[in-house]
Amino acid sequence: MPELPEMEAWRRQLDEPVRAFPIAKAGPAHIATLKTFDPPLAALEGRRLAGACRRAKRLLLPTDDGELVLLVHLMTAGRLRYLRPGEKGPKTPAFQLVFEGGARLVLTEAGAKKRAGVWLLTPEAVEAELAHLGPEALGLGADRLEQICADESRRLHSLLRDQRVIAGIGRAWANEILHAAKLSPYALSGDLSDEEVERLATAMNDELSRGLALREAGASDQRTYRVHRRLGEPCHVCGTPLAQVDFEEHTIFYCPTCQTGGRVLKDRRLSRLLR
Numbered sequence: 210m211p212e213l214p215e216m217e218a219w220r221r222q223l224d225e226p227v228r229a230f231p232i233a234k235a236g237p238a239h240i241a242t243l244k245t246f247d248p249p250l251a252a253l254e255g256r257r258l259a260g261a262c263r264r265a266k267r268l269l270l271p272t273d274d275g276e277l278v279l280l281v282h283l284m285t286a287g288r289l290r291y292l293r294p295g296e297k298g299p300k301t302p303a304f305q306l307v308f309e310g311g312a313r314l315v316l317t318e319a320g321a322k323k324r325a326g327v328w329l330l331t332p333e334a335v336e337a338e339l340a341h342l343g344p345e346a347l348g349l350g351a352d353r354l355e356q357i358c359a360d361e362s363r364r365l366h367s368l369l370r371d372q373r374v375i376a377g378i379g380r381a382w383a384n385e386i387l388h389a390a391k392l393s394p395y396a397l398s399g400d401l402s403d404e405e406v407e408r409l410a411t412a413m414n415d416e417l418s419r420g421l422a423l424r425e426a427g428a429s430d431q432r433t434y435r436v437h438r439r440l441g442e443p444c445h446v447c448g449t450p451l452a453q454v455d456f457e458e459h460t461i462f463y464c465p466t467c468q469t470g471g472r473v474l475k476d477r478r479l480s481r482l483l484r
């Protein structure tokens with residue numbers, strides 16, 4: 210799933226082109242992709258976008274008259290592309306905007322399950338839609354993070370991914386950040402020392418910045434991730450083969466030497482206990 214670095218790289222890339230021309234046609238949209246019906250998509254036609262903004266993993270495209278906002282959440286498999294006039298695109302995009310002059314913004318989604326979403330909202334409705342989100346992960350800072358860790362003691366991997374607590378991190382960057390911080394994914398936030406919180410805050414900022422720079426340069430997953438989905442490959446810090454463990458709905462990747470003092474993490478999913 211695209212996370213903060215990926216979405217921010219896209220935002221920067223789309224910011225200029227989306228405001229170059231007014232929207233000539235909004236849609237069509239797949240019935241499962243378009244999540245709102247009032248105001249209708251046609252309300253966008255003739256308006257110009259003010260650019261691209263981002264909140265957490267969502268992209269926001271406000272109109273320059275301040276009346277409407279198109280919100281896009283790509284979920285796991287959604288992809289956005291800006292196509293220049295005449296450039297070939299997908300036959301049936303899940304959603305598209307056609308600009309005057311022929312450029313298009315198209316959303317595609319691989320697989321049969323349509324999870325990506327597009328919402329056309331008023332600014333007030335956007336505010337309500339985003340109200341549950343915690344502060345942005347990039348630039349969060351140690352003081353704020355210390356408060357978050359003290360508020361409730363949670364396993365770090367799960368805490369980092371909880372959008373209500375910290376916004377923008379998913380499973381891939383949680384793996385990268387915890388490895389850089391040399392902290393166990395299972396460590397409890399309430400047990401961290403001041404020095405460990407500091408390390409986590411630094412790692413969060415450094416890793417997300419590293420990811421953003423790489424994604425802006427068009428780097429692949431393979432070039433970007435050093436821990437995520439690299440089971441058995443040598444840790445880039447100490448050379449130990451990286452390990453994995455199933456946790457909640459997904460898989461955590463970690464280095465047993467750098468992060469868990471040599472301990473191998475046990476699968477803690479409830480479903481596993483009930484088997």
Ligand SMILES: [Zn+2]
Pocket residue numbers: 444445446447448449464465466467468
């Ligand atoms: Zn290591």
